[in-house]
Amino acid sequence: MTTTIQSLKSQNHLKRDREKKIVRALTFVFALLSVGTTAGIIYELLNETILFFREVSIIEFFTDTRWTPLFASKRFGVLPLVNGTLLVAAGAMLVAVPLGLLAAIFLSEYASERLRRILKPILEILAGIPTVVYGYFALLFITPILRDLFPETQIFNAASASIAMGFMILPLMASVSEDALSAVPRSLREAAYAMGATKFETATQVVLPAALSGVAAAFILAVSRAIGETMIVAIAAGQQPKLTLNPLQSVETMTAYIVQVSLGDTPHQSIAYKTIFAVGMLLFVMTLVMNIISYFVTKRFREKYE
Amino acid sequence: MSTLTALRDVTFERNLSLRKLKGKLFEIIAFFAILLGIAMLLTLLIDVFLDGLPWISTKLITEFPSRFPDKAGLRSALQGSVWLMVLTAVMAIPIGVGAGIYLEEFAPQNRITRFIEINVANLAGVPSIIYGLLGLGLFVRQLGLGRTLIAGAMTMALLVLPIIIVTTREAIRAVPQSIRQAALALGATDWEVSRDHVLVYSAPAIMTGIILAMSRAIGETAPLITIGALTYIAFDPKGPFDIFTVLPIQIFNWVSLPNPDFHGLAAAGIIILLAVLLSMNALAIWLRNRLQIRW
Numbered sequence: 001m002t003t004t005i006q007s008l009k010s011q012n013h014l015k016r017d018r019e020k021k022i023v024r025a026l027t028f029v030f031a032l033l034s035v036g037t038t039a040g041i042i043y044e045l046l047n048e049t050i051l052f053f054r055e056v057s058i059i060e061f062f063t064d065t066r067w068t069p070l071f072a073s074k075r076f077g078v079l080p081l082v083n084g085t086l087l088v089a090a091g092a093m094l095v096a097v098p099l100g101l102l103a104a105i106f107l108s109e110y111a112s113e114r115l116r117r118i119l120k121p122i123l124e125i126l127a128g129i130p131t132v133v134y135g136y137f138a139l140l141f142i143t144p145i146l147r148d149l150f151p152e153t154q155i156f157n158a159a160s161a162s163i164a165m166g167f168m169i170l171p172l173m174a175s176v177s178e179d180a181l182s183a184v185p186r187s188l189r190e191a192a193y194a195m196g197a198t199k200f201e202t203a204t205q206v207v208l209p210a211a212l213s214g215v216a217a218a219f220i221l222a223v224s225r226a227i228g229e230t231m232i233v234a235i236a237a238g239q240q241p242k243l244t245l246n247p248l249q250s251v252e253t254m255t256a257y258i259v260q261v262s263l264g265d266t267p268h269q270s271i272a273y274k275t276i277f278a279v280g281m282l283l284f285v286m287t288l289v290m291n292i293i294s295y296f297v298t299k300r301f302r303e304k305y306e
Numbered sequence: 307m308s309t310l311t312a313l314r315d316v317t318f319e320r321n322l323s324l325r326k327l328k329g330k331l332f333e334i335i336a337f338f339a340i341l342l343g344i345a346m347l348l349t350l351l352i353d354v355f356l357d358g359l360p361w362i363s364t365k366l367i368t369e370f371p372s373r374f375p376d377k378a379g380l381r382s383a384l385q386g387s388v389w390l391m392v393l394t395a396v397m398a399i400p401i402g403v404g405a406g407i408y409l410e411e412f413a414p415q416n417r418i419t420r421f422i423e424i425n426v427a428n429l430a431g432v433p434s435i436i437y438g439l440l441g442l443g444l445f446v447r448q449l450g451l452g453r454t455l456i457a458g459a460m461t462m463a464l465l466v467l468p469i470i471i472v473t474t475r476e477a478i479r480a481v482p483q484s485i486r487q488a489a490l491a492l493g494a495t496d497w498e499v500s501r502d503h504v505l506v507y508s509a510p511a512i513m514t515g516i517i518l519a520m521s522r523a524i525g526e527t528a529p530l531i532t533i534g535a536l537t538y539i540a541f542d543p544k545g546p547f548d549i550f551t552v553l554p555i556q557i558f559n560w561v562s563l564p565n566p567d568f569h570g571l572a573a574a575g576i577i578i579l580l581a582v583l584l585s586m587n588a589l590a591i592w593l594r595n596r597l598q599i600r601w
Contacts, residue, residue: 020497027408030401034425034471037464041436044443102339110333123343128583129350130525132554133576136561137350140357140569167346198322200329221431228433230528231554235561255435255528262438262532268447276532280439284432291431 045284048277055271061278067241067252069275070261080241081279084251088158088165088233089226091247095166096222100173101215107174108181109203120175127171135235138164143236150248156238159247165232173222180214181207213297220294224287230255254283354580358573366574370540371556375567380575382539383556386455387524389543390552393459394466394523399516402467406474406512411500430468437465438532446533453534456546461529466519473515477508510597517590521583527554553579 053061056076064077103123107116142160147153184207192202208215238250239260252260258276266273369379409426413419441461451457481504489499505512530552537559539551553575560572 016495016498020495023497024408024412027404027412030404031408031413031422031471033401034405034422034429034467037429037440037467038425040444041432041440044440045436048443099339099342102336103343106333106336106340110336119340119344122347123340126343126347128521128587129347130527130554130579130583132525132527132558132561133350133354133580136557136569136572136576137353139561141349141353167343170343198325198329200332201325204332224431228435230433230435231558234528235558255433258435258439259528259531262442262534263537277439277443280436284436287431287433287436288428291428295427 041284045277045281048274049281052271052274052278055274056278065243067257069272070264074271076275078254078279078282080243081252081254081257082282083243084158084233084237084241085227085253085255085283087245087247087251088161088237088253089223091159091162092165092169092226092229093219093223095163096169096173096226097219099166100170100218100222101177103170103174104177104181104215104218105203105208108178109199109207123174124171126167127169129168131168131229131231132235134164134168135161135232138232138236146248153248154238154250156236156240156250157248158237158251161233161235161237162247164236165226165229168229168232169222169225172225173218176218176221177211177215180211180218183214184210213300217294217298220290220297224290224294227290228255228283228287230259234259254279351580354573354576357570358575358577361570361574362577366571366578371538371551371559375565375571378560378568378571380553380556380578382542383551383553383575384578385543386535386539386550387552389455389546389550390459390462390530391520391524393455393546394462395516395520397459398463398466398470398519401463402470402516402519403474403512405467406471406478407500407505409471410475410478411496411504426468426471430472434465434526435528435532437461438529440464441529441533451547453536453549454547455543455550457533458530458535458550458552459546461533462523462526465526465529466523469519469522470515473518474508474512477511477515478504480511481507507599510593510599514590514594517586517593521586521590524582524586525554525579527552527558530555531558 060076061078064075065079066075066077067080068075107120138160142163146160188206188210189202192206233253234256237256239252240250241252257279261272261276366379368381369377370381372378441457445451445457445460446453485503486499489503535555536549536551537555543550557572557575560568
């Protein structure tokens with residue numbers, strides 16, 4: 001009797017132990033899938049990029065000033081695409097950084113808890129709107145206004161994409177900066193007040209500098225997001241890769257080029273197919289570097305105050 | 307001596323009111339920065355509604371895309387979006403929640419765990435179009451799935467996994483340690499603790515995260531264009547191995563056409579897309595407020 005109960009007990013125990021081990025192993029594999037995804041991305045990009053550089057010299061890729069892989073006379077200088085990408089991203093930053101930073105300071109230093117709870121979710125809606133909607137808005141609302149103000153504006157132009165993108169990124173800039181500002185210890189603010197500083201002086205001369213690395217991290221994340229953004233530029237910025245700093249002109253970004261090729265019927269082995277992976281590789285490396293920098297900047301700022 | 311002090315007081319007072327005025331001014335400007343963001347949001351919504359409202363009709367749901375704006379609809383796009391959502395959810399939810407449980411409850415504190423964590427954080431920052439290139443190279447070409455719903459759903463699942471993992475971990479972390487200790491003290495295994503206690507208590511918060519991830523997936527366009535989802539589909543998709551289009555791709559296609567009538571159709575499509583997103587977000591907020599347990 002006792003032995004059967006005991007053996008039943010141990011059987012049950014074994015069963016539960018086995019279940020636990022299976023679940024542990026399975027969820028471990030699920031978690032490993034993220035590593036697999038990164039590996040997959042690097043493998044796929046590298047694979048086609050190597051094939052691409054067998055046909056095109058890496059020096060031409062980085063120094064030639066013309067990008068015409070889809071034309072009869074093919075040139076493979078990626079600089080015009082990089083130029084377009086950075087031009088649009090810089091414009092977006094001109095909108096997102098001042099507005100986002102001001103919004104962050106207001107939410108963290110000035111707004112009452114009640115006001116903060118109302119304003120923040122409304123602002124976050126901006127980040128939840130699909131990018132194709134921003135593209136629509138940029139092309140059919142912002143561009144006509146720009147063309148009224150500056151008649152030389154082309155139908156597809158960098159500026160309209162920049163403005164729409166800036167508002168899309170605003171909540172990211174605001175929310176990461178606000179986290180950094182809120183993480184500054186109360187004692188620093190109290191010390192400033194005790195020295196006779198006004199609220200404004202405390203916010204801008206004590207709290208903001210103390211949170212600077214967090215704000216810098218927010219900035220880098222925002223740039224990285226702007227560089228990788230696709231649909232707004234594919235709709236509103238155009239398909240003309242060129243070296244220009246004029247935001248009223250049509251440009252082409254790296255992402256918009258990938259979309260342009262994907263929309264056409266590109267044969268698998270063609271050079272056009274390989275170019276999108278080479279451009280994708282460059283885009284991936286650029287955003288990766290920025291994400292890593294932002295990670296280390298954030299880490300430093302955390303060690304300082306927590 | 308006293309005149310000097312009085313003079314100093316006067317300049318200080320004058321200076322102080324100036325400093326305070328500066329502060330007040332700054333507060334107003336900062337507040338306007340937020341208002342500008344909100345004003346932009348309202349302008350966008352009103353613009354889309356004015357453009358799209360005349361084009362809202364039952365035809366949008368019953369008709370396939372067409373060269374003629376009067377006959378064009380979103381039938382295949384809506385069905386494609388539903389198919390894609392369901393397939394993505396089936397893959398991404400168990401894997402994402404499972405990975406979240408592993409990292410929060412089971413994972414030992416070692417290098418492999420650290421490595422996985424850094425990976426997840428990094429993947430969340432990878433541009434969506436890069437996932438499209440991964441899907442194109444891996445699922446469409448190497449696995450030979452072609453430009454099908456299943457290839458699109460797999461790509462989308464990888465894209466939303468980091469979001470589900472991160473929100474699952476946050477939800478699980480909010481469950482107090484005492485709950486776990488109580489169950490462990492009664493002899494439960496760590497899996498039983500997770501299954502019967504931690505997951506039950508954190509379910510509403512995990513659901514909120516899943517809904518947010520799905521609403522991200524429903525609006526994504528770039529990765530699906532990259533894997534080669536088409537813009538013109540004139541039949542109902544029947545299964546995971548059919549070619550497909552989705553709502554945002556159809557909107558993109560209509561925006562790209564020069565005929566302004568198609569822009570109206572695109573705006574109508576955006577209204578539907580935003581309505582779906584809004585209801586999903588409302589559901590997420592409702593879940594968070596009603597069901598979430600506060601400790």
